[in-house]
Amino acid sequence: MSETSHGIGGLTFDAKKRAWPNEMNVFIALVAIIAIFELLGQVLPYMNGQSLLFDFNTARDGTILNMVRLKIIILQVSIIGIIAIGSTQVIISGGIDLSPGSVVGLTAMVSMSFAQTALVNGNPNPKAIFGEAFMDLPVIVPIIVALAIGILAGAVNGLLIAYTKIPPFIATLGMMVAARGAAKWWSKGQPISFPTDPFADIGNGLAGWSPVVIFIGLAILFHFVLKYTVYGKHTYAIGSNEDAARMSGIKVDRHKVLVYTIAGMLAGLSALVLASKNLTAQAGMGVMYELDAIAMTVIGGVSLAGGRGSIVGTVLGALIFGVIISGFTYLRLDAYYQEMVKGAIIVAAVVLDQWRRGRAAARG
Amino acid sequence: MSDVQTNLYSTDFSHGAAPSGEVILETRGLTKHYGGVHALQDANFILHKGEHVAIMGDNGAGKSTFVRQITGVETRTRGEVVFDGRPVHFENPMDARDAGIETVFQTLALADQLDVPDNLFLGRELVKFKLGPFSILDYKAMRERTIGALEKTGVKIPNIRGTIERMSGGQRQCVAIARTATFHSKLTIMDEPTAALGVQETAQVENIIRTLKEQGEPLILVSHNMRQVMDLCDRIVVFRRGRICANLDIRAGEISGEDVVAYITGAKTQPEYADAA
Ligand SMILES: Nc1ncnc2c1ncn2[C@@H]1O[C@H](COP(=O)(O)OP(=O)(O)O)[C@@H](O)[C@H]1O
Ligand SMILES: [Mg+2]
Numbered sequence: 319m320s321e322t323s324h325g326i327g328g329l330t331f332d333a334k335k336r337a338w339p340n341e342m343n344v345f346i347a348l349v350a351i352i353a354i355f356e357l358l359g360q361v362l363p364y365m366n367g368q369s370l371l372f373d374f375n376t377a378r379d380g381t382i383l384n385m386v387r388l389k390i391i392i393l394q395v396s397i398i399g400i401i402a403i404g405s406t407q408v409i410i411s412g413g414i415d416l417s418p419g420s421v422v423g424l425t426a427m428v429s430m431s432f433a434q435t436a437l438v439n440g441n442p443n444p445k446a447i448f449g450e451a452f453m454d455l456p457v458i459v460p461i462i463v464a465l466a467i468g469i470l471a472g473a474v475n476g477l478l479i480a481y482t483k484i485p486p487f488i489a490t491l492g493m494m495v496a497a498r499g500a501a502k503w504w505s506k507g508q509p510i511s512f513p514t515d516p517f518a519d520i521g522n523g524l525a526g527w528s529p530v531v532i533f534i535g536l537a538i539l540f541h542f543v544l545k546y547t548v549y550g551k552h553t554y555a556i557g558s559n560e561d562a563a564r565m566s567g568i569k570v571d572r573h574k575v576l577v578y579t580i581a582g583m584l585a586g587l588s589a590l591v592l593a594s595k596n597l598t599a600q601a602g603m604g605v606m607y608e609l610d611a612i613a614m615t616v617i618g619g620v621s622l623a624g625g626r627g628s629i630v631g632t633v634l635g636a637l638i639f640g641v642i643i644s645g646f647t648y649l650r651l652d653a654y655y656q657e658m659v660k661g662a663i664i665v666a667a668v669v670l671d672q673w674r675r676g677r678a679a680a681r682g
Numbered sequence: 683m684s685d686v687q688t689n690l691y692s693t694d695f696s697h698g699a700a701p702s703g704e705v706i707l708e709t710r711g712l713t714k715h716y717g718g719v720h721a722l723q724d725a726n727f728i729l730h731k732g733e734h735v736a737i738m739g740d741n742g743a744g745k746s747t748f749v750r751q752i753t754g755v756e757t758r759t760r761g762e763v764v765f766d767g768r769p770v771h772f773e774n775p776m777d778a779r780d781a782g783i784e785t786v787f788q789t790l791a792l793a794d795q796l797d798v799p800d801n802l803f804l805g806r807e808l809v810k811f812k813l814g815p816f817s818i819l820d821y822k823a824m825r826e827r828t829i830g831a832l833e834k835t836g837v838k839i840p841n842i843r844g845t846i847e848r849m850s851g852g853q854r855q856c857v858a859i860a861r862t863a864t865f866h867s868k869l870t871i872m873d874e875p876t877a878a879l880g881v882q883e884t885a886q887v888e889n890i891i892r893t894l895k896e897q898g899e900p901l902i903l904v905s906h907n908m909r910q911v912m913d914l915c916d917r918i919v920v921f922r923r924g925r926i927c928a929n930l931d932i933r934a935g936e937i938s939g940e941d942v943v944a945y946i947t948g949a950k951t952q953p954e955y956a957d958a959a
Binding site: 543546547548549551552554555557558559561562563564565566567568573576625626 | 755775787792794806807809813816819821
């Protein structure tokens with residue numbers, strides 16, 4: 319067949335023709351938000367004409383960009399961004415996952431316990447959780463532990479949702495509370511520190527860029543998985559019309575378990591990077607991460623009603639998120655404002671999504 | 683019930699495009715109760731290869747319930763379904779599809795946010811590399827076969843890459859029907875396919891049904907549209923309050939619309955279905 323144009327029953331169509339991708343809108347929003355911050359930097363008297371992203375003194379790092387701030391922006395969204403890749407899939411499938419933040423806390427604690435060194439500056443590790451036999455283990459051990467905990471937590475979420483028909487909101491809320499409790503119970507609230515060098519490299523390697531590389535690598539992988547595999551197609555189909563998916567023979571329950579399990583695994587990976595980057599694990603790690611992750615996905619155009627959205631959108635949403643947070647710091651506004659504006663942006667993104675759906679329905 | 687079956691088998695096929703005498707689908711005593719609601723009671727039904735049979739009846743007569751029992755959407759309370767010569771117990775609609783029954787359900791089983799090929803191949807995607815759930819989709823093959831199916835059925839869709847949500851009711855219905863035509867089925871079932879459509883869209887669906895008839899594919903058509911049924915079908919089976927109350931061969935032209943209405947409303951009942959009165 320020719321890819322360009324076909325006539326069927328007298329009408330022609332363009333096989334390549336696509337609707338304006340929603341990711342374009344998100345990208346335009348990103349550019350617009352950057353422009354607003356740049357403009358504010360120029361017009362606000364106390365800013366003295368500072369720029370958010372640009373630094374025309376090329377002597378510093380050889381570019382016209384402020385690489386330091388750029389790195390901060392991307393780094394600070396990478397770890398939550400890994401969670402957001404999972405949230406994207408869950409939300410596209412028509413669900414919601416409130417547990418990743420707590421799963422991050424629990425996974426960080428447990429995997430760090432398997433990543434400790436025996437000796438710190440020649441003295442025994444003051445934060446040791448296990449005995450000598452569990453010290454200085456190969457780095458693969460804490461990695462497997464982290465993946466296993468994430469997968470387990472996700473699978474429990476998925477099984478509860480698929481087979482007991484508890485709404486995802488409730489099932490994952492239960493996991494959120496339980497996993498946080500387990501994180502605190504694990505070391506009776508004590509922080510766990512002093513990992514081996516290879517473990518520390520996970521989140522600090524590549525001149526500090528490794529969280530970004532891991533985030534982008536996972537984003538590319540799951541972009542491919544969502545777009546080009548049966549798993550991806552069924553995820554969209556279930557979120558779009560669960561009954562239709564069931565009637566079409568898709569094993570909806572089994573599929574949901576898989577979606578939540580993958581989201582859990584990504585939360586485990588996120589914890590691994592976070593604990594490694596900070597060289598320590600604390601029971602309070604990851605609090606509210608799930609909400610930031612959901613915010614990134616919604617800003618990126620993923621519909622809370624399911625069936626719509628993409629990883630590309632979520633990555634752009636994460637960048638918008640990072641730019642806004644850094645932008646507030648750069649404008650020297652209080653952290654309180656940051657949170658208030660973050661809340662407003664989430665609501666605005668949902669309103670926009672509903673408006674878009676309303677328009678699509680009116681056309682149909 | 684054997685007398686009823688004899689009666690059905692003895693249907694005279696001496697005129698018109700005679701379907702072969704071979705039976706493709708038979709139900710015996712098919713029954714479905716929803717708690718106390720006897721939605722379907724002792725349905726004995728026979729469909730021959732190449733035959734187009736209409737199912738008519740008032741709202742709530744049990745037509746959709748009958749369809750759901752045959753297609754594996756629900757589990758029947760009791761009774762037998764024999765399809766293509768062997769008793770079947772479909773666990774789900776996919777089982778029925780694998781066996782060769784394609785159904786256009788009354789509530790469209792389409793995913794709004796997906797495009798036409800995605801919907802046509804929903805649940806049975808073509809893959810070019812098998813990897814369990816992560817098998818790689820073969821988009822190109824699915825597009826090509828979609829175009830083939832649309833051409834075969836004469837369905838007009840301006841842009842197959844557009845999402846279903848942007849299409850009119852008629853186009854959506856045509857996609858659902860094209861889906862059944864894409865796969866070589868042994869039996870097609872349509873539950874009120876034109877109930878929500880305009881005149882032109884209805885004509886288009888009827889053309890598809892005629893194409894199926896020419897190709898000798900058997901069809902069960904649930905419809906309220908008397909003209910449509912008279913035009914397209916060989917036989918009308920009338921349901922009333924969960925029971926079959928008439929089995930009317932309409933090819934000879936001896937049975938009028940008024941007769942059928944009389945059976946639907948309960949003014950008349952065929953003697954062999956006296957217990958439905
Ligand atoms: N899932 C169900 N639960 C309870 N009652 C049902 C269910 N589905 C259908 N019914 C009842 O069964 C009867 C037949 O319904 P249906 O088969 O949909 O009728 P038709 O398609 O002929 O209009 C109706 O009285 C309807 O209310
Ligand atoms: Mg019905």
